[in-house]
Amino acid sequence: MRIAVIGLGYVGLVTAASLSDTGHHVIGYDADTEKLESLWNAEIPFFEPGLAQLVAKNVDRETLSFSSTLDTAIQDREIIFIAVGTPPGSDGSADLTNIYQVIDSLGQLLDRAVTIVIKSTVPVGTNQAIDHTLNSLLKSRGLQLSCDIVSNPEFLREGNALYDVAHPDRIVIGARSRRAFDTMRELYSPSQFTCPVLEMEPASAELSKYAANAFLASRISFVNELSRLADAVGADIEQISIALGTDDRIGPHFLRAGLGYGGSCFPKDILSLQHMFREQGIDSALTNSIQQVNSEQRNFFATKAIRHFGDAIDGSTIALWGLTFKPDTDDMREAPSLELAQLLLKAGAALRLYDPVLNAAIRERFPDDSQLEFADDMYEAVRGADAVVLVTEWIEFAEPDFSKLRGLMRTPVLFDGRNLWDPAVARSEGFTYYGVGRP
């Protein structure tokens, strides 16, 4: 099928590359000209494993290309995906400015009926409102055509995005006509999509996306809250998570205690969901507490370091390993490292920061502070340090050379914010070890 993808961020570019790889013909467009320049130069503007190769492969075989104008991007297309950002507004609701910019332009440019697919995460009612806006714009131009608006929320995880898009657990389609459902089924007909295709009303599709993210986030907050009790009573949250996860009714995923979730989506989508509850005048005590528990978790963990050092934290040097919100991405949106760094700096520690994908954009996210410096190597970061705080569980941190580490550090103390290391091994190597909810 002939497809346009508008918005080439994490979701848009992965969608464009993956659909082109299944044999569809895809043209991508983004309002950010620098992003397009990089793509024309075969550079991917962000880090996602495997994406550079997939883009290059499909550009080469001419199933994927990029356009500098919306007008050319949508010419002769059957389906137009919209995957622009929907960041949180000041009241927590999703800011739909980017989406409506695209819809207004489409209202001026379209001269044929197409299927418009909303991939961006949008509050309930948005698809219906877009339907009204776009089709009114077309009508005001004297055109007798009606575009189908389809909600097709995305469930990919950064760092795992190509796999997730190629092997989804389900495909959710919210539409109002048989024609739209059939177009989407044809789009997802390539044999790799063996999962259930769920057809529903757009409102249910929109809310399914928020429900999934809030539910996953609630599991994380639940284990994190429990980890504080485990810490206090000498129980081990890792063993408790296994005991929980082996119950078929619960399942093992998203039960890892740590520093809480970050990223562009859980925090913003929960704010947006809270806003929807407020708008309807419905109490949302459970949803409200997900985010509250999450931010408390950073304090809970920073307090371990602050208590360990006492007054001596002023004058101490602490290395932070892992800065991105999770491994295998360079995304710093709502990364726990940002909050943790602030808390430790405020307590008086000097910080040495390292991340495997450390780049200028990551450095810029931290305060310009004489007490904070960056290291280009994980061991360089710990030279003369009084403690290491493991913030993001990149694979390269999984099995450090403990004896080298001990030799480089001033005092051998580990704060393992992701329960990545075996406490018994760390202690046998001569380290004082603190995890999350572990005795």
Ligand SMILES: NC(=O)C1=CN([C@@H]2O[C@H](COP(=O)(O)OP(=O)(O)OC[C@H]3O[C@@H](n4cnc5c(N)ncnc54)[C@H](O)[C@@H]3O)[C@@H](O)[C@H]2O)C=CC1
């Ligand atoms: N990042 C993720 O893992 C996931 C994100 N989502 C949702 O997908 C949407 C996009 O998220 P990301 O890809 O992370 O955002 P992003 O910020 O990485 O990319 C958005 C892109 O849209 C472009 N854009 C903004 N306004 C535009 C316009 N008027 N015309 C053309 N391009 C425009 C921006 O320049 C940017 O390149 C959001 O609604 C998000 O909630 C859903 C599932 C997963």
Ligand SMILES: O=C(O)[C@H]1O[C@H](OP(=O)(O)OP(=O)(O)OC[C@H]2O[C@@H](n3ccc(=O)[nH]c3=O)[C@H](O)[C@@H]2O)[C@H](O)[C@@H](O)[C@@H]1O
């Ligand atoms: O809407 C979105 O943007 C996406 O949000 C999440 O994906 P993502 O944020 O990329 O990454 P996750 O793997 O879900 O991790 C989110 C955060 O939770 C944390 N986490 C995850 C799992 C866990 O057990 N414990 C835990 O603290 C991670 O460290 C990370 O900070 C969802 O998993 C995707 O399904 C969804 O499409």
